[in-house]
Amino acid sequence: MGQESAGIVTSNGASPPTYTTHKGMGLVNTAFSPEALLKLRYGNLGICHTRYSTTGISELQNCQPFVVDTLHGKIAVAHNGELVNAHALRKKVMRHGVGLSTGSDSELITQLLAFTPPMEELDSPDWVARIKNLMTETPTSYSLLVMFKDVIYAVRDPYGNRPLCIGRLVPISKLHTTGVGEEDTEGWVVSSESCSFQSIGAKYYREVLPGEIVQISRHGVKTLSVVPRPEGDLPAFCIFEYVYFARPDSIFEGQMVYTVRQRCGRQLAIEAPTDVDVVSTVPESATPAALGYAQQSGLPYIEVLCKNRYVGRTFIQPNTRLRQLGVAKKFGALTDNFAGKRVVLIDDSIVRGNTISPIIKLLKEAGATEVHIRVASPPIKFPCYMGINIPTKEELIANKPEFQDIAGYIGADSVKYLTVEGLVSAVQEGIASLQEKDNISSCNKSSRKVGHCTACLTGKYPVELEW
């Protein structure tokens, strides 16, 4: 999903293996020229990482995957998430006499994995033991890919905070009747978002479970271990992935994100109805919720804004100024659709209030008689320490004095939010019905516990934060 930098490391799987690396700044198609991709093709396995800056600093040096040479050979690590106890772990590693060349968690993880207990045999590193050891050092938040020679380990933290799923590459002959079938197109892929599978001709296979260590090799996919959570703790999959971050065609916990958002819209229509003429959306991310709201309320769904092509996404730009700049130019008003009408506009979330305010102004200038805002998620009040780029507490609109009269502040006739309970039930309702229907893959079924991280909404973090 990142648009700041991208990196790929491939291995030829030989012994010793040759790794080939390319990293570049910008979107994937900028970072990877055809020449760069060509040099990467000598390999039958590889890991990749795309990145949006969570710190405001984008440098090639911080670009993953991180590769280090160890006594046993090179390992490559790609990491999604943020270690909650990174600071303490850095101290520990440095106390051992290791210098860290970047501020990234990825390097920290590679050094923790490189660490060889003296008694260990040199020629047979026990990666499962090392990864399990890493997982005891840090509870969350991480989804990891670790490549070593001819094997990739896919790992998800015990709380399952960041997503990770496995797909199966389908031979080209089964996808495109005109294409040439080649055997070598079979294989396995792992990704944070299942939506990425379709574009490379792969099918969703299953999620990596919280705490699971999966080995992917020429022998297929195999669960090596499932590291448990402390007794009594529930999983803590990031609920914000459903609300905002994931692409709507992604699947988490067996359900499509789009469907969850549509349920949020229905729930919102129940919790916060309005007396208006039409329902509309802030395109495109709020559209499923808006359609859900329209279906539940019986109000007609129309479009009030069209997106200006060629303008990037608001969220993942590293500073406020860049986020604000695009807003005014982003949307065109479809005046004739709503002039003289009362509009309820569904948005997926209001983080800073920078985006929605000019939109309301735009609609009113263009003739809307009333503009009501319904937000298909609760107010964000707390920082995320687990890898989502949420602004500081002070920047969040829900923590500002203006929030007391948010409608007045953003110029709306009314503003209402979905409740935390409403959101959680909209999310978990689908999982419950799935489990009843028992149609998820056997490995995900049965005793699976359900739980979500709502820390940014409630301040209840899944683990105690160390400082």
Added chain:
Amino acid sequence: MGQESAGIVTSNGASPPTYTTHKGMGLVNTAFSPEALLKLRYGNLGICHTRYSTTGISELQNCQPFVVDTLHGKIAVAHNGELVNAHALRKKVMRHGVGLSTGSDSELITQLLAFTPPMEELDSPDWVARIKNLMTETPTSYSLLVMFKDVIYAVRDPYGNRPLCIGRLVPISKLHTTGVGEEDTEGWVVSSESCSFQSIGAKYYREVLPGEIVQISRHGVKTLSVVPRPEGDLPAFCIFEYVYFARPDSIFEGQMVYTVRQRCGRQLAIEAPTDVDVVSTVPESATPAALGYAQQSGLPYIEVLCKNRYVGRTFIQPNTRLRQLGVAKKFGALTDNFAGKRVVLIDDSIVRGNTISPIIKLLKEAGATEVHIRVASPPIKFPCYMGINIPTKEELIANKPEFQDIAGYIGADSVKYLTVEGLVSAVQEGIASLQEKDNISSCNKSSRKVGHCTACLTGKYPVELEW
């Protein structure tokens, strides 16, 4: 709209004027760095051009505006459209002893304007006479901006084939309550598409009429002349602008493009109904037609595809390979919304058939039981010689043998197109109702004749083509 190159020329309006020029390749924000824009600000008038390659060759040298030095000083010309008799005009100009340094119509136009009849007084060029002379030399297709010292002439050919409209810059104080009001933000802007006004804080004022020569200067907007068409000829505004090319929030002939597309969808539902469960769209351009189809047919409207961010528009890339490459990666299937259902998918046009075929395949693989295609425009069968980048006759799907069984060819359960009559009535119905309501600006009102170029659909070109 172009994404191949862009250029700006500003004038400081002095006597003699200083012109500042910047041209660059790529999208506007690539072509114009902040430094480039800074050097352009010394001026109170300017013209700009963005370009998509109509010939497959993108070179900076062909980038408009074209500036030439004449006996009276420099003129700058920006041109949208394509001169139907360019070949004969080039010969004429070269026979006069002029060498042409590019193959562009823009240079040809500047040389035609530079041409000084010997009797003319040196220090007072009669630009209206020169422009009128140009308009007698070539009937269509062009919308022109001609800048000379401190005046811009906005010109539309007598058939009004390409759009051109005028907007008024609103002082910033009236747009943003927190902004600082500065007097100098008042002014006039001219554009092919009215949708561009909103993003710079301007309001739609009116269209330039077919054949009209409008002078824009410090004294405001003034009609200098309206060059008539040959008696009996109707205007020939490009109907394809409504169907595909324009942004939906643009206004042509007093009506919003979105509304016209919605009417096309309604008309399509009348002409070509289907027995299915749901209506959907190929996002985003077909969405108004799909909503129109849903409203008329009473079928529920759902989304079946989500767009992959970061992938450019299909149409305006200069060759087939580039057009095809993006298709597979462009959309994600919203599986749960349509699995087990019969779908009618509305598209705005089918040019080559390259895009719709993999989409249908995708929907069927994801579980749609039937996929019917309804196209909200008639088949394109003929080349455009007036500036729209339509493929050659041979490349158009409607001229291929496969068109006889188009449904089979693209893998649909059925395919139906809007009729030419249906399209024309959907377009003109709105203009008629506007004229009845008499709420268009006085200059557009009254005796205005209505007519559209449907050459790409019918082969009936507005003027005889010279070769």
Added chain:
Amino acid sequence: MGQESAGIVTSNGASPPTYTTHKGMGLVNTAFSPEALLKLRYGNLGICHTRYSTTGISELQNCQPFVVDTLHGKIAVAHNGELVNAHALRKKVMRHGVGLSTGSDSELITQLLAFTPPMEELDSPDWVARIKNLMTETPTSYSLLVMFKDVIYAVRDPYGNRPLCIGRLVPISKLHTTGVGEEDTEGWVVSSESCSFQSIGAKYYREVLPGEIVQISRHGVKTLSVVPRPEGDLPAFCIFEYVYFARPDSIFEGQMVYTVRQRCGRQLAIEAPTDVDVVSTVPESATPAALGYAQQSGLPYIEVLCKNRYVGRTFIQPNTRLRQLGVAKKFGALTDNFAGKRVVLIDDSIVRGNTISPIIKLLKEAGATEVHIRVASPPIKFPCYMGINIPTKEELIANKPEFQDIAGYIGADSVKYLTVEGLVSAVQEGIASLQEKDNISSCNKSSRKVGHCTACLTGKYPVELEW
């Protein structure tokens, strides 16, 4: 010689011909990537131009060769020099109704050549007549290459102000014993400086004479005409080429530039002797003069400065600041060679005084007891209107009050210049001896008159300047 931009146009020689053009900014190896060169190879003739900005503005648009389409097909023109009556010619061309898209003489020349008298037959342009007509319109200063289909015309103005010479490509088999001999490597090349021949495996053949129009085609090299000067006028080859501008291994008028510079150094030793310990040079351009001075005076020649690699030439940068910036970093002092000694330092010219002053300071700080400057050319006092980038009159050190005490101003113990008479005799002595020995090629021999443009030194321009 230019380092600002470069362009190549090749022709495939067919009827009608296809021309392929590439232009780029920067040094030749920056401007021409391997890909760019590859696309240019489809042709058996071509013209090229490299350029240093004479106006301070470097834009791709002004980059030569200039190509225009005429009634008879495309012509391409590359031009070295500056038309003394460019202003009047521009007016004339524009009065004919031609718009000029650049301020360059090259475009002006192409438009003058494109100009078709109405009586002329369309299918057989008489290029010799056109070129002769051009030469009657403007006396100097130009060396031209005009390419049309399968012919190149090499033209030098009647005063021969700018150099132009012809070389013969030697088959590779005769140059490199290990290379494969291919017949197609035979051919002809034309260049401003003969030194360029060696690097492509060509041999010097002869100069193009003042006023000569040479046709180069598959049939070889043929003189079409020699346009005479007004009676009584001598040739006016730029003497500054000998003094500073040309590479020392170039040949003009039958003599090597290095030899002329060495003679200037000998003459300088006669005109301006010094009582010092050692002779040295400002590397590298003054070295031949310094060796000549050492030989004539009997003083030992040593090196006092080493050049810092990676810093470009001082002269051909478009503005003062860029010229100055490099000076301090350009040279390293070879302290041990001159500490405690009296030095006479030979320079080839002092244009602004910016370079020599810090060098003297550097030598004195490093221990030279005296530093005397001897300049192997007379003071430059007048601007050049014929294509050499000399600073404005006001910027020239010789026109500043400081010149009265130039030694004090630049910190030298004494400063003396070569006289104009001394320079002219050093230049012409070699030509005289050549003509006596009669060993120059027959076409250059016999009645050849000798004369040089010393306008920048004396203010006597070869033709009357029009304004």
Added chain:
Amino acid sequence: MGQESAGIVTSNGASPPTYTTHKGMGLVNTAFSPEALLKLRYGNLGICHTRYSTTGISELQNCQPFVVDTLHGKIAVAHNGELVNAHALRKKVMRHGVGLSTGSDSELITQLLAFTPPMEELDSPDWVARIKNLMTETPTSYSLLVMFKDVIYAVRDPYGNRPLCIGRLVPISKLHTTGVGEEDTEGWVVSSESCSFQSIGAKYYREVLPGEIVQISRHGVKTLSVVPRPEGDLPAFCIFEYVYFARPDSIFEGQMVYTVRQRCGRQLAIEAPTDVDVVSTVPESATPAALGYAQQSGLPYIEVLCKNRYVGRTFIQPNTRLRQLGVAKKFGALTDNFAGKRVVLIDDSIVRGNTISPIIKLLKEAGATEVHIRVASPPIKFPCYMGINIPTKEELIANKPEFQDIAGYIGADSVKYLTVEGLVSAVQEGIASLQEKDNISSCNKSSRKVGHCTACLTGKYPVELEW
């Protein structure tokens, strides 16, 4: 000296310090834009590194200085040279559980320095102890700069294999009478080559001695320790720096490189006289030797070649093809200077024979009757493992069968080399005379032993090589 990449790290000297880093590919003025330099100015100390690839691979990741975060804060390391026992050290570091992210010696050195013995107090790292420890781990070859907070440690290995010297920044007011004097321009600089001092307005102060650890801080320059060599070992300063690598105005061991090269030329004239008409040089690096040869032999010195501007140095390009490509275009023949004469051409070294062969051919084609080659250094026969980019043993001309008839192979009339003894005496003669005159700074004086690494000539490496 490098032209592949460059990096700078500055520290603001605060507690804790902020380090600012910029690295870039290419020559220094490419790698560092004005913007990049601007961001680096917040600091009063910094270290920098330029690099030419010794391995053929240039990547930003390998670009120095290397910065790592340690328990005590960040350290930055710049390194010139190559650790002879790098392989064993890497194993050792990795055995400790440290992953190495690059293959560079610099990272290895930082990790060795980061290594904290457990007993050490956390808040007071003893850098001298750590650096001394590093120096016991690896005998050679390295000159190091280690920056920590507000101190820079300048370190040279016990054998003094790579050069390192200290300069003093002179206040601008004392350098340029017109400049504004600012106090903050005083300070200290450290460099591999003293020639770099002049271009920034610094004066040579002294060398860092073999084994010396010098501390540079706000309190000035202070020797902390001098780590001794194993008893009986002499210093082993790279003799190739004198012969080829250093700039001629650099000072090593108290003598100017130019003077040493001139002495080599004189010695060569004694060892290998020739019966010819003129002496000349392969410009520019062989010129001092050629002048020395001319002085000793009494033969006249002339120039036979002029260098083509705009072509880079032959030696420091990473592969053979790039080295060869430039040769043909590099020189122009000054024909008239040597036609009909017998020439002895002095070269500084013959590494592969690629350069000299086409030059001889060129001179003969241009009329030289004989061309004798005298090389001012002995044949290179052995690889360097201490940081100089010498080709593999197989690529060296002196190890090829052709070397038996080297004159025939390169097309010369005779070829002779300076002897190893001749070279060593030419180098050490100057040091001896300096020590006699006792005019070197006190710290370099007295008991200083003299010794040079001639491994590439003799195969006698200063330390035993580990594999």
